[in-house]
Amino acid sequence: MTAAVVSRDARRAEALESFRERGMPHRRFEHWRYSDLRAILDAGQVAQSGTAAWRIEHLPEGVELFDLAEPDAPEWVTQKLGAIGARPTMKEASLAFADGGVALRVPRGRQIAEPARLQISSTGNVRVLLVLEEETSLTLMETHTGDAGLLRNVGVEIALAARAKLSHVRSAASALKSISVEHIGVIEAHGAQYCAHFANFGSRLSRTELHILLQEEDAEAHLSGVNVLGDGGHADLTSHVEHVAGNTRSTQLFKKVAGGHSRAVYQGKITVREGANGSDSRQTAKALLLGGRAEADLKPELIIFADDVKCAHGAAVGDLDPESLFYLRSRGIRETEARHMLIRAFLEDAVAEIGNEELRASLWHDVEHALPHAMRHSS
Template structure:
């Protein structure tokens, strides 16, 4: 008997039909309705193509043409967890919560598995995500099996929580779609250091979706370190709603994966709220990284800052698309956006598309983009003082990235990012 291999959108829809009865929440009518609607949306839209404006610079055919199996969730002897950076850690392997690898006891706030708490999440799960508009979010909604569930009560300082996501080693390509829900109540604070990694010899798809709710005066620092395996794909989407006086501080470091899309949708929903979305992309030959941000200023007296920097070597390609939408009610908006690229190879390519859409009168908004190479005079200065060329280049690359990293005020998060960046060029040139 011949085995039929289903690839692309058809393959994921086929998997949904086979897993429907086993997916978490199958006995909850509202979860079933959510999944069914998402499946229909994905069936109609499929994977986005470059004919879609938001995907003009990123070709998903390496993903859509592949056939992915269900992840087996096996942590092998060669798979290791990153060194701990705090007291609390939530570990996911192939998108599923692993309590025996996690450290969540004694926390001052609720940490757990989304799959186990689904009966109590009606009205919260799916409140921010828009699967009808984003095909990859529809795919996640259709097939999510687990995710991180965090609720920080009013006024509680949650400290640092690590979110470790690992892909297990497999001979066959696998895909997983974790759904993470984060809520900070009024005046609460939390730092999340998220790190995603996987084996170098395994092809897999990691398609996470975050829904983040920040109540009045809450502060969330969200440091994301993406170091997926060289054959891996990460297509992540973050939704954040920021109420009055609250702050969302996001930094994303893309340093792994064959193809990555980091998409952030943030809404400044209350007066005097703030959003900082900074990041860095470190790309070597064969890598493609796309950072796309959509920032809605939907209330007055709000501030936003975006600084994204990309370093490219070999035949790599980076993309930055940043849209700031200032609604008519959002008077006295202060918005800033900067995208800078450092090309270390004549074969590297960067595409930058900043956008401002302003409907208010009293605003202060600016954006800019620059592209350049290492400064020859600075390189000569370092070399003339006996510094080897690889080390000199590494110093200049780290200096280029430092402006973006300095925007992260949390010491633990900033140290994790600095450690991930340190010596990148020297390791790549070795």
């Protein structure tokens, strides 16, 4: 057995032991208080095993690929896999029980102009590893689908070397009765930049955890996202951005639309560690409720241990503005169309954070597809 296989097996065994000790998350965990995964699993309402399938629709020239189901991994995989970011219990599960996955690397100095497209159709535990070496750039569109009645558990690890830039658009459109848990860990070196957009269009329970370490000076993270939830949907995005070094910057802008009997959750924690002077962080979350049965829980949090920093956060929950709706109706616009226009305007600035025009248009297409369901059971 090769050293590479031993290394991966050792990490897998360590993750399994950790998961056995800690068990499934439940609502007594502070950061799981709004999403009751254990109750669904304990009720036997979802299968907990499956398969991981992925495909690259387009792999730009210069990007290296490795199938994580293969035994003999290259060194750049064994060094990073399972070693990036925090290790919450569901991330440990995805590593311990991994059914497969994919690793991508951009070698030093490569600037990849054309977007890469990764599609994951998983009903099990799947791993994704992205490694960008020094002075590189990549745009990645990552889409996820899942079947009804099955749990999808995805662990994503991203390592950005000095002055690497990753633009990352993730879109999840699963069956309404599907369950998905995703953990994304990012570590950034000097001058690296992570620009990510997270779109979710509803499933029985969708939980995305982000842990970003701005490890060295001048690293940046710019996060945005939209939810469009219809009746029965539940989407939880929980983020933790840590400013470890000075002169680091982060921004967050999340917009959530909840219709019918749905629930939208945002928990955003920013930690500025001691000595991370000159850090700059902005955090905004807003939710639009389309009916009396929809819920939104927005919880921004700042923890600051440094001086000379600029940090701010804000959160707001509201309904469609009746005066704006009346104005549009008075101009002869039907109510359904008027509501649609106001919802789209609410989401506009968050979607505009996607820099790539083609990917931005693709996301608007997904939004338009999801809006009728969100509006159908709302009043």
